[in-house]
Amino acid sequence: xxxxxxxxxxxxxxxxxxxxxxxxxxxxxxxxxxxxxxxxxxxxxxxxxxxxxxxxxxxxxxxxxxxxxxxxxxxxxxxxxxxxxxxxxxxxxxxxxxxxxxxxxxxxxxxxxxxxxxxxxxxxxxxxxxxxxxxxxxxxxxxxxxxxxxxxxxxxxxxxxxxxxxxxxxxxxxxxxxxxxxxxxxxxxxxxxxxxxxxxxxxxxxxxxxxxxxxxxxxxxxxxxxxxxxxxxxxxxxxxxxxxxxxx
Ligand code: SF4
Ligand code: FES
Numbered sequence: 001x002x003x004x005x006x007x008x009x010x011x012x013x014x015x016x017x018x019x020x021x022x023x024x025x026x027x028x029x030x031x032x033x034x035x036x037x038x039x040x041x042x043x044x045x046x047x048x049x050x051x052x053x054x055x056x057x058x059x060x061x062x063x064x065x066x067x068x069x070x071x072x073x074x075x076x077x078x079x080x081x082x083x084x085x086x087x088x089x090x091x092x093x094x095x096x097x098x099x100x101x102x103x104x105x106x107x108x109x110x111x112x113x114x115x116x117x118x119x120x121x122x123x124x125x126x127x128x129x130x131x132x133x134x135x136x137x138x139x140x141x142x143x144x145x146x147x148x149x150x151x152x153x154x155x156x157x158x159x160x161x162x163x164x165x166x167x168x169x170x171x172x173x174x175x176x177x178x179x180x181x182x183x184x185x186x187x188x189x190x191x192x193x194x195x196x197x198x199x200x201x202x203x204x205x206x207x208x209x210x211x212x213x214x215x216x217x218x219x220x221x222x223x224x225x226x227x228x229x230x231x232x233x234x235x236x237x238x239x240x241x242x243x244x245x246x247x248x
Contacts, residue, residue: 054114
């Protein structure tokens with residue numbers, strides 16, 4: 001198929017960006033979206049032009065790097081997948097496709113479609129871990145009984161890949177879905193309950209410090225999340241935060 005790509009180009013964090021139009025032809029429906037971007041970049045290099053910078057790594061929906069806003073949707077016009085899992089058969093011959101970076105104050109643009117998501121790292125550093133005594137007396141994790149429902153909910157929360165689509169699709173650029181998934185994956189398990197109060201307060205504080213907006217329950221994050229992280233995590237985090245503040 002033949003397509004017209006309208007791509008956000010920006011030389012650097014402080015440069016002014018703009019949408020640039022690139023026609024592209026002979027794109028196979030079985031190609032992934034990133035393979036289509038590779039074809040474009042090869043053509044640009046052959047013409048002596050600067051290729052489009054975009055993040056990617058695993059190309060199989062695991063690492064969360066392929067942050068692209070495609071036709072006004074985080075990770076494009078499909079559900080439950082990342083940009084690297086999007087196939088060109090989702091588009092029609094003659095389509096015009098708009099490709100932009102995540103847009104949020106806390107995710108400044110580095111170049112073209114690449115944004116700096118280290119604000120997520122700062123939140124994780126604030127409390128997204130458990131402190132384990134590794135002196136040799138550590139209890140084997142398998143020896144601690146965990147209710148099946150809690151284990152399942154913790155597992156579901158742990159599938160968050162930190163891609164940032166929730167922030168990009170939220171009109172407030174809120175990181176509540178991400179933070180609540182990271183809080184939940186630990187606080188639901190016995191090993192994470194020890195520091196649960198301290199953790200939720202520190203992570204919410206870090207989220208605010210990094211400049212993310214507030215949650216107003218519009219639910220766009222849940223719709224666009226490639227891993228189906230549920231809004232129930234936000235409700236759980238709000239309960240935990242309230243409880244922790246009362247005990248503080
Ligand atoms: S909650 Fe979903 S959209 Fe947000 S960072 Fe995690 S996987 Fe990505
Ligand atoms: S490149 Fe790793 S999730 Fe897309």
